[in-house]
Amino acid sequence: MAVAMNLWRGTTKTSRAKLPAPRLKLSFLILCICASLVPVIYVQYHKISYFLRPLWDTPPKPFHVIPHYYAEGLSTPELCKIHGWTPRETPLRVFDAVIFSNEVDLLEIRMRELMPIVTKFLVLESNATFTGQRKSLIFKQHKETRFKFIHSQLLHFFLPSRPFIPNEDPFINECYQRDAMIGALILAGIEDGDLLITADVDEIPSAHTINLLQNCDGYPPIMHLQLRNYLYSFEFLVDNNSWRSNVEIFYKNSTKYEHIRKTDYLLADAGWHCSFCFRHIRDFVFKMQAYSHADRVRYASFLDPKRIQNLICKGSDLFDMLPEEYTFQELISKMGSIARSFSGVHLPKYLLENIEAYKYLLPGNCRREPDPVRSFSYGGLQ
Ligand SMILES: *[C@@H]1O[C@H](CO)[C@@H](O)[C@H](O)[C@H]1NC(C)=O
Ligand SMILES: *[C@@H]1O[C@H](CO)[C@@H](O)[C@H](O)[C@H]1NC(C)=O
Ligand SMILES: *[C@@H]1O[C@H](CO)[C@@H](O)[C@H](O)[C@H]1NC(C)=O
Secondary structure, eight states: OHHHHHHHHHHHHHHHHHOHHHHHHHHHHHHHHHHHHHHHHHHTHHHHHHHTHHHHOOOOOOOEEEOOOOOTTOOHHHHHHHTTOEEOSSOOOEEEEEEESSOHHHHHHHHHHHTTTOSEEEEEEESBOTTSOBOOOHHHHHHTTTTGGGGGGEEEEEEOOOOOOTTOOHHHHHHHHHHHHHHHHHHTTOOTTOEEEEOOTTEEEOHHHHHHHHHEEOSOSEEEEOEEEEESSTTBEEEEEEOOOEEEEOOTTTOOOOOSOOOSEEESSOEEEEETOOSBHHHHHHHHHHSTTGGGOOSGGGGOHHHHHHHHHHTOOTTOOOOOOSSHHHHHHHOSSOOBOOOOSSOOHHHHHTTTTTGGGSTTOOOOBOOOSSSSOOTTOO
């Protein structure tokens, strides 16, 4: 025992005496690796935290999904019955209300899709973005030309910006604009019992979906719409899980124009959500700076037009972020670029009637047109 102890001590002594240089080297190496990891962690902080989301975040409560049936040629009363609902004698009045930023093309596609069904379209436009920067009134600039076709159904509201407060949370401006929408709806003549669509411009319910809800009774009074989620164009189908838009029976005493989870009901396959579906690169640059997640622009290089064009063609993320997923399986399956889709089946009708004018939204056409020379200005942002 004693011998063993001595031996052990002996070896320790000799190792201490003989091996200082490699040990120092090793510690130095570890120190270097750690030091070089600091900037990597700093730079990739977003990615790392998103990658670990399944560990730190709990998934939202699952939706109660309402099956949705549709085939060409079925009458609306037949469709009501398939859903277990009853046909209505008089169709509901429908109000479609959007807060407009710069999505001119998608707004036209949306209005043409819903024009035969919607009673009044409300477009609310402010002279400031959600991030509080000055913005010119882009809808107003197009109102007498491109949007002349919809004048009899259109109400356009101008909402003056709130005083600019530096570094204010963009969600405060967003709430201010959403609150103003209820006032606009009352001015537009909405009554208890009318059907209200609450959605962003780029969340487009399909005409047959709204037609069904307008002509049936018996569904939940508030439902979210499950939309197919596209990015940049209808070439990149991300998933089918867009859920924020909703339709509801309007009541003055309780309805809020909010783009958040309002209910557990989700009507399946009800339309399209096309994010960042813009004709010109400058529209991407504008939107990246203007929307409520503008903090995702972590480097000025993110706004470089060449970089943006390359990412659009690859179907990769503009902000170099990982998808928001709650299981590693989903996360890993969605990492990297989005798979290309070659399907143009079941897209908004007006888009397919005008494929030349909207080519950039269709599969195989990721190159954007050169920015026009000042057909309109964005105001404060470029
Ligand atoms: C928006 O318009 C209002 C009134 O027309 C004006 O008082 C305000 O300063 C404008 N906001 C910006 C950011 O230009
Ligand atoms: C979305 O739904 C459509 C139709 O049900 C299906 O063909 C497609 O594979 C789905 N796509 C994804 C990414 O889940
Ligand atoms: C709101 O009004 C409707 C009909 O007028 C009524 O049925 C409902 O109970 C009211 N809701 C609240 C929260 O007061």
